[in-house]
Amino acid sequence: MKILTAAQTREADAFTIAHEPISSLDLMERASSALVQWLEQKYDPAVPFFIFCGTGNNGGDGLAVARLLHNNGYDVQVFLPETGQNLSPDFSQNLERLPQAISVTRIQDMEDLALEIPASGVVLDGFFGSGLSRPLTGLYAQLIEFLNQQQATRIAIDLPSGLFADAPTPPGSAIFQADITLTFERPKLAFLLPASGAYVGDWHVLPIGLHEGYLSQVESPYQVLLPQAIKSLLRPRSKFSHKGTYGHALLAGGSYGKMGAITMSAQAALRAGVGLLTVLVPEIGYGILQTSVPEAMVVTDEQEQHLTRFPEDLTKYQCVGIGPGLGQAEDSRMALEQLFRHKLPPLVLDADALNLLAADRFLRQQLPPNSILTPHPKEFERLTGPAIDDFHRLQLLQSFCAEHSCYVILKGAHSCIGTPSGEFFFNTTGNSGMATGGSGDVLTGILTGLRAQGYSPLEACQLGVYLHGLAGDLAAEVEGETSLIASDLYKYLGAAFQKAAK
Numbered sequence: 001m002k003i004l005t006a007a008q009t010r011e012a013d014a015f016t017i018a019h020e021p022i023s024s025l026d027l028m029e030r031a032s033s034a035l036v037q038w039l040e041q042k043y044d045p046a047v048p049f050f051i052f053c054g055t056g057n058n059g060g061d062g063l064a065v066a067r068l069l070h071n072n073g074y075d076v077q078v079f080l081p082e083t084g085q086n087l088s089p090d091f092s093q094n095l096e097r098l099p100q101a102i103s104v105t106r107i108q109d110m111e112d113l114a115l116e117i118p119a120s121g122v123v124l125d126g127f128f129g130s131g132l133s134r135p136l137t138g139l140y141a142q143l144i145e146f147l148n149q150q151q152a153t154r155i156a157i158d159l160p161s162g163l164f165a166d167a168p169t170p171p172g173s174a175i176f177q178a179d180i181t182l183t184f185e186r187p188k189l190a191f192l193l194p195a196s197g198a199y200v201g202d203w204h205v206l207p208i209g210l211h212e213g214y215l216s217q218v219e220s221p222y223q224v225l226l227p228q229a230i231k232s233l234l235r236p237r238s239k240f241s242h243k244g245t246y247g248h249a250l251l252a253g254g255s256y257g258k259m260g261a262i263t264m265s266a267q268a269a270l271r272a273g274v275g276l277l278t279v280l281v282p283e284i285g286y287g288i289l290q291t292s293v294p295e296a297m298v299v300t301d302e303q304e305q306h307l308t309r310f311p312e313d314l315t316k317y318q319c320v321g322i323g324p325g326l327g328q329a330e331d332s333r334m335a336l337e338q339l340f341r342h343k344l345p346p347l348v349l350d351a352d353a354l355n356l357l358a359a360d361r362f363l364r365q366q367l368p369p370n371s372i373l374t375p376h377p378k379e380f381e382r383l384t385g386p387a388i389d390d391f392h393r394l395q396l397l398q399s400f401c402a403e404h405s406c407y408v409i410l411k412g413a414h415s416c417i418g419t420p421s422g423e424f425f426f427n428t429t430g431n432s433g434m435a436t437g438g439s440g441d442v443l444t445g446i447l448t449g450l451r452a453q454g455y456s457p458l459e460a461c462q463l464g465v466y467l468h469g470l471a472g473d474l475a476a477e478v479e480g481e482t483s484l485i486a487s488d489l490y491k492y493l494g495a496a497f498q499k500a501a502k
């Protein structure tokens, strides 16, 4: 699903108004009805609502929600800062329509707000949405600071006020700290990035029937991965298939004290459905692998504690995954350099393989095209240098993928796949229980297993991050986020495949 910029959202609104056709006021009514439907499912009429409105269309939404909730028996109070701003026509119309029985407090300064908001209440933020053009100051900033200190549940309409939808918000700006954000039609880019996403809380997308004629042709490099698209990528296994049908993968890594990493990658590659798996480890890993992953074949390096060479001929493998637990010994770096000189099957590179690449510009330039790299933000910084902010990091991602013709999964709460052609795909599964050692090693195994089965690099990346996160979500339902550990991720991978295929 494509993500729209604030400007594209305005175009989508205007296109819908012109081509459905529908009046702007009725479109606002549709958006507000969607909000109210969501709110009424979650809160009963005993819950008081405190609705704060600016004077643009975001405020118009707030006023329409106030009327609809009131008409359905909810206790609603409205608060309107008076800063002499222009009123949007739809805001004015909704102010006229507001039933007399609703209490309206006009605020010129903070003294006008003698207000106790109970912890059981809900604060709705309708100050500003996608029309924000500069950071908030003055009365708006003071009100936001006040609301951010309240115990009540804070819900933002469309976008937390003060946050830019698709550009960095200057540090120190006043931003509504939402527990929940109810947005229209598409998530905003700011929801998916760590610094801005921290203000958004749980976000939900409410469809409001924006015109398909616009949505289907609009161009955007940004997409989110959703269940339907993932389902269409999954290939069913066929009745007369055999292990040769599903590829032979090689996973290389492990070193003294870090054999667990490659062991978990191996488990994950098998659970991802690969036909055959060989694991290349230093001598000390032999007994460990043979005991803990009996399904895998094991070949060992003559060095006892870390890898120093790769087999000459790797063409029998359909994918090679390198890095988990590898370490950064000089002879491991040389082995990688040697490896890149040969004809190679598709590669997945993670962890210390990335650190070795980062430390060696020459090695980076030899990177085989269409490789998949899976850095976390620190590993990514080592590869590209520091980013000024999350948006700049996306630019670095785009140029790195183009320069090296590779696919990079920048890992995080919404892992982002960068492609050589400049697209970005954000993942929507996963939870903070996955912030635990070894989660990334499991992802490497899944990607290697998928790529060996013949999925394209982009398909493997999309399926890999989505299923990895979904396994985390299913595991968290049973184990809880706090107690989730990386090995749970491959244990629940089968359930994730089944859920994704439904």
Ligand SMILES: NC(=O)C1=CN([C@@H]2O[C@H](COP(=O)(O)OP(=O)(O)OC[C@H]3O[C@@H](n4cnc5c(N)ncnc54)[C@H](O)[C@@H]3O)[C@@H](O)[C@H]2O)[C@@H](O)CC1
Residues within 6 Å of the ligand: 013, 024, 027, 028, 029, 031, 032, 054, 055, 056, 057, 058, 059, 061, 085, 086, 088, 127, 128, 129, 130, 131, 132, 133, 134, 135, 136, 137, 140, 157, 158, 159, 184
């Ligand atoms: N038909 C539509 O256009 C629809 C719009 N919707 C709502 O409309 C919102 C966008 O409405 P608007 O475009 O009116 O934008 P906003 O409601 O975000 O406000 C824009 C107004 O605020 C001013 N402004 C911007 N930054 C400011 C700042 N820092 N301090 C003070 N004033 C500032 C602008 O000059 C403009 O007058 C969406 O977020 C959504 O909530 C929904 O009703 C869906 C339908």
Ligand SMILES: Nc1ncnc2c1ncn2[C@@H]1O[C@H](COP(=O)(O)OP(=O)(O)O)[C@@H](O)[C@H]1O
Residues within 6 Å of the ligand: 351, 375, 376, 411, 412, 413, 414, 415, 429, 430, 431, 432, 433, 434, 435, 436, 437, 438, 439, 440, 441, 442, 443, 468
């Ligand atoms: N808060 C979070 N929400 C969702 N996924 C997360 C979160 N934290 C970490 N993850 C996922 O867990 C994995 C962690 O990978 P990584 O940092 O390489 O861990 P390790 O090196 O310990 O294996 C990534 O796939 C990342 O997307």
Ligand SMILES: [K+]
Residues within 6 Å of the ligand: 058, 125, 126, 127, 128, 129, 156, 157, 158, 159, 160, 161
């Ligand atoms: K808002």
